[in-house]
Structures are given as structure tokens and as C-alpha cells.
Amino acid sequence: MQVGVEDDDGDRWIPFSERSEWSDVQPVPQDDGPYPVVSIAYTSQFRETMDYFRAVLARDERSDRSLELTEEAIHMNAGNYTVWHFRRLVLESLGKDLWKELYFIQDVAKSNHKNYQLWHHRRWVAEKLGVAVAPEELRFTELVLASDAKNYHAWSHRQWVLKALGGWEAELSFCSMLLQEDIYNNSAWNQRFFVIKNSPLLEGLDSMRESEVEYCINAIKLAPLNESSWTYLRGLFGNDTKSLGDSQSIGQVCFEELARDRCCIPALSFLLDLVCYGFQPTVDDCKILDSSIEILSSLQLALYLCERLEVVDAIRACYWAWRRSLLPAIIK
Amino acid sequence: MAASRSSSAGKLTTTQRHQMELERKVGDMLGTFVGLGRHQRSVLLELWREEHVEFLVQKGLRRLGASYSVLDSSRPWLCYWSLHSLALLGESFNLELGDDVIEFLERCQDSGGGYGGGPGQMPHLATTYAAVCALVTLGGAKALGSINREKMLQFLTRMKDSSGGFRLHEGGEMDVRGCYTAIAVAHILGILTPTITYKVNEFVVSCQTYEGGIGGEPGAEAHGGYTFCGLAALILTNQMEGLDLPSLLKWAAKRQGKVEGGFQGRTNKLVDGCYSFWQGGIFPLIQHVIPRLVSQLPVFRNHLLHPADENDVLHMCCKVKTCLESKKTGFVHDNSINSCISGEEDEGTSEPNIQITRTRIEGKESPPIMSAETLFPLKFHGSYQNITDAQQHSTDCFSKEDEQTKHGAAQGLSTFNQDSCFVRPFFNTQALQAYVLICCQVLEGGLIDKPGKPRDFYHTCYCLSGLSTAQHPTWLQAEACPSESDVLGPSCNLLEPTHPLCNVHFERYLEARSFFNDLSL
Numbered sequence: 001m002q003v004g005v006e007d008d009d010g011d012r013w014i015p016f017s018e019r020s021e022w023s024d025v026q027p028v029p030q031d032d033g034p035y036p037v038v039s040i041a042y043t044s045q046f047r048e049t050m051d052y053f054r055a056v057l058a059r060d061e062r063s064d065r066s067l068e069l070t071e072e073a074i075h076m077n078a079g080n081y082t083v084w085h086f087r088r089l090v091l092e093s094l095g096k097d098l099w100k101e102l103y104f105i106q107d108v109a110k111s112n113h114k115n116y117q118l119w120h121h122r123r124w125v126a127e128k129l130g131v132a133v134a135p136e137e138l139r140f141t142e143l144v145l146a147s148d149a150k151n152y153h154a155w156s157h158r159q160w161v162l163k164a165l166g167g168w169e170a171e172l173s174f175c176s177m178l179l180q181e182d183i184y185n186n187s188a189w190n191q192r193f194f195v196i197k198n199s200p201l202l203e204g205l206d207s208m209r210e211s212e213v214e215y216c217i218n219a220i221k222l223a224p225l226n227e228s229s230w231t232y233l234r235g236l237f238g239n240d241t242k243s244l245g246d247s248q249s250i251g252q253v254c255f256e257e258l259a260r261d262r263c264c265i266p267a268l269s270f271l272l273d274l275v276c277y278g279f280q281p282t283v284d285d286c287k288i289l290d291s292s293i294e295i296l297s298s299l300q301l302a303l304y305l306c307e308r309l310e311v312v313d314a315i316r317a318c319y320w321a322w323r324r325s326l327l328p329a330i331i332k
Numbered sequence: 333m334a335a336s337r338s339s340s341a342g343k344l345t346t347t348q349r350h351q352m353e354l355e356r357k358v359g360d361m362l363g364t365f366v367g368l369g370r371h372q373r374s375v376l377l378e379l380w381r382e383e384h385v386e387f388l389v390q391k392g393l394r395r396l397g398a399s400y401s402v403l404d405s406s407r408p409w410l411c412y413w414s415l416h417s418l419a420l421l422g423e424s425f426n427l428e429l430g431d432d433v434i435e436f437l438e439r440c441q442d443s444g445g446g447y448g449g450g451p452g453q454m455p456h457l458a459t460t461y462a463a464v465c466a467l468v469t470l471g472g473a474k475a476l477g478s479i480n481r482e483k484m485l486q487f488l489t490r491m492k493d494s495s496g497g498f499r500l501h502e503g504g505e506m507d508v509r510g511c512y513t514a515i516a517v518a519h520i521l522g523i524l525t526p527t528i529t530y531k532v533n534e535f536v537v538s539c540q541t542y543e544g545g546i547g548g549e550p551g552a553e554a555h556g557g558y559t560f561c562g563l564a565a566l567i568l569t570n571q572m573e574g575l576d577l578p579s580l581l582k583w584a585a586k587r588q589g590k591v592e593g594g595f596q597g598r599t600n601k602l603v604d605g606c607y608s609f610w611q612g613g614i615f616p617l618i619q620h621v622i623p624r625l626v627s628q629l630p631v632f633r634n635h636l637l638h639p640a641d642e643n644d645v646l647h648m649c650c651k652v653k654t655c656l657e658s659k660k661t662g663f664v665h666d667n668s669i670n671s672c673i674s675g676e677e678d679e680g681t682s683e684p685n686i687q688i689t690r691t692r693i694e695g696k697e698s699p700p701i702m703s704a705e706t707l708f709p710l711k712f713h714g715s716y717q718n719i720t721d722a723q724q725h726s727t728d729c730f731s732k733e734d735e736q737t738k739h740g741a742a743q744g745l746s747t748f749n750q751d752s753c754f755v756r757p758f759f760n761t762q763a764l765q766a767y768v769l770i771c772c773q774v775l776e777g778g779l780i781d782k783p784g785k786p787r788d789f790y791h792t793c794y795c796l797s798g799l800s801t802a803q804h805p806t807w808l809q810a811e812a813c814p815s816e817s818d819v820l821g822p823s824c825n826l827l828e829p830t831h832p833l834c835n836v837h838f839e840r841y842l843e844a845r846s847f848f849n850d851l852s853l
């Protein structure tokens with residue numbers, strides 16, 4: 001049997017069987033049966049750690065040594081939800097200081113940013129610690145987002161922290177900062193929407209709409225092909241499609257972009273939606289799209305836009321053709 | 333806004349840089365592909381079956397290296413990924429292997445119901461789904477009979493939350509994955525009780541975002557995996573109310589890459605082979621609920637447009653053409669690539685007529701590169717069904733569907749009727765197949781996320797599942813065989829069809845449904 005493996009820090013790993021404090025425990029091997037499938041060639045360290053874990057789990061031993069054991073097990077496989085679950089039971093039974101648990105999680109997170117168990121555990125700890133931990137949680141997610149600005153788990157955790165524990169004060173400027181770094185960061189746009197909709201410090205989507213539309217239009221002008229900002233603009237209006245269709249200024253944004261670039265797909269697509277919501281540009285506006293043809297009704301315009309999209313957004317030709325085929329049917 | 337025009341500063345953002353690098357890489361591969369001789373091109377478009385089977389059987393199902401320790405709590409998944417891939421490849425399983433899988437999964441089954449990630453681990457909804465699907469894929473009374481349905485129902489009930497969602501395990505997280513895996517399992521086993529279906533609609537609908545897709549939990553970003561899971565869960569429970577289908581379809585359609593042909597999981601993220609199924613699999617589901625989608629479209633009011641100068645109005649009105657009937661159009665895929673490979677008709681045109689596109693990354697004059705969009709164009713051909721007829725037909729389909737579900741889950745395909753209301757798929761199935769075949773295959777066997785990534789069983793499974801979905805766009809017509817033009821590359825590329833809601837081999841699914849229907853609870 002392999003004895004002693006150097007771990008990352010250069011310390012020799014001492015097998016549990018050689019640790020005097022574990023001498024009273026009989027390890028429990030994994031029951032894979034005589035003809036196992038998908039069997040993993042575990043290292044002896046992995047196997048032995050799990051054998052001892054199974055032993056304490058079977059005894060439901062909620063002790064300090066169990067806690068240390070789960071730490072070792074999690075470092076080897078952070079995806080083992082049974083180990084995490086048992087760790088929570090032990091932490092609770094022993095009344096451990098959960099602030100210290102945050103360091104452990106941060107340590108595991110260094111190599112496991114995208115792990116459901118870790119983030120769930122973090123949420124459990126933060127919930128127990130309450131509002132006092134909110135700034136620390138925001139800082140922790142910022143740390144993760146600094147290296148992976150679209151980390152799904154980090155964003156979900158951050159949203160949960162804001163909703164459950166608060167800390168909204170700087171959230172809108174945090175979104176703005178990330179968007180300034182990368183205007184294409186759709187996660188940051190999504191977060192912005194979340195803040196506008198839910199922050200108790202702001203007056204909600206409806207009253208923020210005007211200033212957000214302005215912010216968004218600026219973003220569109222900076223990067224007209226960025227789908228994120230166009231979709232955000234649409235999102236600001238929710239079910240209020242009438243206001244959207246009635247807004248001359250938003251319609252003009254589409255025409256402005258199309259005047260600059262006749263193939264601007266998001267602008268063509270957005271304009272199509274606007275027309276479906278009742279937007280009525282002038283005949284002269286439509287000349288911007290194509291000076292050689294005369295578009296005289298909103299149906300003609302919608303048909304034209306679908307046909308353009310079938311060409312310039314050819315990968316989605318099926319989708320656009322389908323949109324076109326529906327138009328005559330939804331006319332009232 | 334403070335953001336500086338990133339491009340004018342001459343500096344690309346992280347998103348742009350990554351996207352450009354990938355487009356370059358894929359564009360180069362497609363360019364190389366086009367430049368090859370007919371024979372080599374045909375090899376590149378071939379599904380390397382033997383190699384994949386070898387990878388799955390030798391590497392996947394039996395013995396895995398120590399690096400797989402991080403998947404020690406996902407072993408039923410390892411079974412499912414390999415078995416399902418093999419089933420799609422049309423491989424049959426030898427009895428011995430089947431028995432070993434059954435016996436192993438029995439060791440993962442908890443005495444209180446459900447399956448854990450390995451022997452002795454707590455039951456978990458995701459590994460429960462994987463274990464059940466693996467057993468369905470094996471088929472036969474021994475495999476199916478090994479599942480303890482009564483206990484399973486108890487387990488699912490314990491995981492159910494009052495919000496309508498499901499926890500993934502005792503004390504675990506709650507998200508749309510939980511809903512899908514619980515409901516798919518209950519559907520297959522015929523134990524979809526009111527307790528299980530309670531408020532699933534509310535939970536999933538609360539996760540639909542302003543983008544149109546569905547996130548993992550309320551507020552989270554729209555994501556391909558969760559969108560598939562959420563939509564499938566609502567269709568399986570027949571709880572579609574409140575889900576905005578037009579925006580969901582638009583969001584999903586926009587996830588297909590113009591250059592790559594594959595799908596991205598989220599807006600402005602990179603294309604990844606596994607979304608071939610998670611995103612590509614959304615379209616067959618939507619095709620099934622088109623009548624509801626159409627009913628959600630805004631009423632279109634046709635206005636006369638005015639000239640900027642109001643005095644011209646009267647004059648203009650006289651000019652308006654009254655006939656605005658749309659052209660009747662339909663699509664077929666341009667088969668120039670396929671035909672030049674088979675080379676039977678056009679000996680002369682081994683070079684398809686391909687135009688190079690300029691990709692459009694903001695502020696950067698990118699050199700022209702080859703794109704899936706230009707390589708696999710869709711041509712107008714034939715005709716769409718007359719839209720009024722289609723609508724009429726759709727309404728019929730829909731009421732029939734409701735009627736069917738009233739008769740309950742006893743019908744094999746209760747929630748999925750066999751009539752398709754719209755025949756053509758909503759996405760470019762050829763471009764998707766090209767991404768999987770050209771960019772995701774590893775010569776030694778196995779499939780990947782994107783060029784340069786290492787192979788793994790998860791991506792092998794979902795690349796193949798997506799490929800199968802793209803090859804069977806008309807699967808809804810029960811026994812309809814895919815036409816030759818649906819399959820990209822040699823016709824031997826054709827995979828077995830997968831069930832679009834549960835992602836298990838279609839016939840095995842039917843077998844399992846009838847097996848469990850015959851049992852009482």
C-alpha cells in the first residue's frame with residue numbers, strides 16, 4: 001500500500017490508519033459489488049479518506065475529528081454533497097463559529113468556482129450569520145467575478161445575498177462598473193435588471209424606466225451590435241408593449257443605427273418588434289432602410305424587415321421566415 | 333454613460349476577444365474543410381462511430397482514471413452518459429454489462445427511494461434522473477423492475493417544496509434542474525401525482541427572465557440548460573400558463589452562432605457542443621406548443637404610414653397597394669455540400685459556390701472568415717402551409733392535446749401528440765450538425781465542448797443528443813424517417829432518435845412507459 005503522499009504544501013499525508021486518534025474507528029469500504037461499472041481508480045489517499053468518512057457517517061459521529069475529516073474529503077472531491085451535508089450537521093451540533101467556515105469555503109473556492117455544493121454551503125452559512133455578513137458575501141462574489149465575470153453561481157449567490165441580507169447601496173454602480181469594463185457582459189446586464197426591479201432603495205422599474213432607457217440607448221450607440229443592451233431595452237418595457245410601440249424616440253434609435261449600418265441585425269430585429277407593437281414610422285423614415293422601394297403600411301414594413309433579416313441574419317432564416325409567414329394571420 | 337466606446341479605444345473587451353478567437357478558430361476549420369478534396373471532406377463530415385464506441389465502452393463504462401475522482405458523486409451520470417450515447421449510436425448492450433449496470437445502480441438506490449451519486453451516498457434528484465434514464469436505456473423487465481417506484485414517489489415528495497420547486501437532495505439547493513429531473517422521473521415511472529406537479533408552473537414561470545429564456549432561480553440569467561429543463565417540465569405537467577413563448581423562442585433562436593453553427597448557453601457567451609442539445613432540443617418542444625405560441629402574439633394592426641410632410645397624406649393613401657399577401661415560401665437546405673460529397677450528380681462542381689462573409693465584431697475590421705451561415709444556407713423552396721389552414725390545424729392539434737391529457741398519463745405519449753403543426757425546424761439544423769461533426773469530434777473517439785478542449789463523457793452524450801435532434805427535425809410525425817437531406821454527411825451518420833422531453837432512446841422510452849403503465853401504484 002502506498003504510504004504517504006506529498007500534498008500541495010509539501011506536507012506528507014499521513015494515512016488515517018497511522019493516526020492514533022483514529023485507531024478506534026473501523027473504516028468502511030465502498031460497496032461497489034463484485035462486477036463494478038464506472039469504477040474509478042482512486043488514489044489510496046482518496047479511498048482511505050472516504051472509508052473513514054463512511055465510518056463516521058454510519059456512526060453519525062458529530063465530533064471535531066469528523067469535521068476535520070470532511071474538510072479533507074471536500075478538498076479531494078468538492079462535488080460530494082453527502083460530505084457537505086454531514087459537515088453542516090456537525091457544524092450545527094458542535095455550535096461552531098461559522099465565521100471561520102467562510103475561510104474554509106474561500107479556500108475550497110480557489111479551485112472550484114463552478115460547484116453547486118460549495119455555493120449552497122456558502123448560502124447556508126451566510127443565512128445563519130445574518131445581515132452582518134452581507135458585506136463579506138458581496139466582497140467574496142466580487143473576488144470570484146474578478147477572475148470570471150460571468151460565473152453563474154457567483155451571480156446567483158450575490159442576488160440571494162441582496163434579497164435576503166441586503167447591501168443594495170452600491171449595487172447599481174457595481175453593475176455600471178462591470179459594464180464599463182465589458183459592455184457585452186450579459187450577466188452584468190441581467191444583474192442591472194435585477195437591481196432596478198428589486199432594490200428597495202430605488203423606485204422600481206416603472207419610475208426608473210426613463211433614466212434606464214437613456215443609459216441603454218447610450219450603450220447601444222457605443223456598441224450597436226451588442227444584443228445584451230437591445231434586449232435590456234426591450235425588458236424595461238415588460239408587458240407594456242403599448243408604451244414601447246408609441247415611443248418615437250426608441251424607434252428613431254433603430255433608424256439612426258440603420259442609417260449608419262443597413263445590416264445592423266439587432267436594430268432590424270428590434271424595429272420589427274416595435275412595428276408589431278404598433279410603432280408607425282413615417283414613409284420617409286423607411287427610406288433609410290432602402291431608398292429604392294416605397295414602404296407605405298406597417299405590414300409592408302414588417303414584411304420587409306423579416307425579408308431583410310432572412311438575408312442578413314441567414315443562420316436564423318427559418319425563424320425570420322416563420323415570423324414573416326405569421327404576419328398576415330395576426331392582423332386584426 | 334461613462335463607458336468609453338471600447339472599440340474606439342482600440343481595445344477589445346474580454347467578451348469580444350474570446351468570441352473573436354473562437355470565430356477565427358472555427359472559421360479556419362470551416363475554411364480548411366471547404367478547401368479539401370471531396371474525399372477528405374467526406375471524412376471530416378463523417379461521424380467516427382467506431383472511435384466513439386470504443387471510447388465509451390473501454391474508457392467510460394468500465395474503468396476510469398484517478399482524475400475521475402471529482403465525479404465520484406456522479407457515477408449514475410457516468411452510466412447514463414455512456415449508455416445513452418451508445419444507444420444513440422445504435423449499439424446493443426451485452427447482457428453481462430447490462431446486468432452489471434443494474435447491480436451497480438441497485439447499490440446506489442437508497443432504501444428510502446431515489447439514487448445517490450455512488451453506493452452509500454444520499455439520494456439526489458439529478459443522479460436519480462440519470463439512474464432511471466440509464467435503466468430505461470438498458471430496457472427489459474430486470475432493469476425497469478429494479479426501480480422502487482413506491483419509495484421513489486416518497487423521495488420525490490420529500491424533495492418537494494411549498495414554492496412548487498424541488499430541492500436536489502435533503503437540505504440541498506432548489507432550482508429548475510430539480511423540477512425537471514423530478515418530473516421527468518415521475519413521468520417515466522407513471523407516478524406524476526398532483527403532489528408532484530403542484531405549482532411547478534409558478535416556480536418555472538418565475539424563473540423566466542426579461543430576455544425570454546429561463547434561469548436557474550428567480551432573477552438569474554437566462555441559460556440554455558435551465559430553459560430546456562423549465563420548458564420540458566411545464567410540457568410534461570401540461571402547465572404552460574404564463575410562460576411567454578414568443579420571447580422564449582426568439583431568445584433560443586438567437587443563441588445559434590452565425591460563424592460556428594453551434595449554440596451558446598447564454599447571450600454573449602461562447603458556443604459549446606453540449607448546448608447542441610440543451611438549446612437545439614428546445615425547438616422540437618416549441619414546435620409542439622405552436623398554437624399556444626401563436627395565441628400569445630400581439631395583434632398586428634396594419635397602419636398606413638404617413639410621409640414626414642402631413643400634406644402628402646391624401647396623395648399617399650391613393651397609392652397604397654391593397655394586396656399585401658405574403659409570398660408563400662418554405663425552406664429546404666441547400667444540399668450543395670452533400671451532393672458534392674456524394675458526387676453523383678455534379679462531377680464538375682466539387683467546389684461548392686461559397687461566399688466568404690465578413691464577421692461582425694464591433695469596431696474591429698476582422699478579415700473575412702468562413703462561416704457556417706454561408707456554408708449551410710437555407711433556400712426558399714416549395715411553400716409554407718397556408719397560414720390560415722395552419723392555424724386551423726393548430727387549434728385542432730391543441731384541443732386534441734388537452735383532450736388527450738384528460739385521459740391521463742396512461743397514454744404512452746399523453747402530453748406529446750404526434751401531429752406537428754409546423755413542419756420545418758426553427759433553427760439551422762445543418763449548421764448545427766456541421767459544428768458537432770467538424771468541430772467537436774476527437775479522432776481518438778469522444779466529443780468536446782469546442783476545439784482545443786479535452787473530451788469527456790458529458791459532452792460526448794450531449795453533442796450526440798443534439799446531433800440526433802438536428803437529424804430528426806420532423807420526429808413528431810411518429811414513424812416519419814428523416815429524409816436524406818436532413819442528415820449532414822454520409823447517410824450512415826444517422827443516429828437513433830431520442831425522446832425530446834426525457835432524452836432517452838425513443839423506443840426504449842415507449843417500452844418503459846408501457847412497462848410502468850401496466851403496474852399499479
Ligand SMILES: [Zn+2]
Binds near residue numbers: 607781791
Ligand atoms: Zn459544455
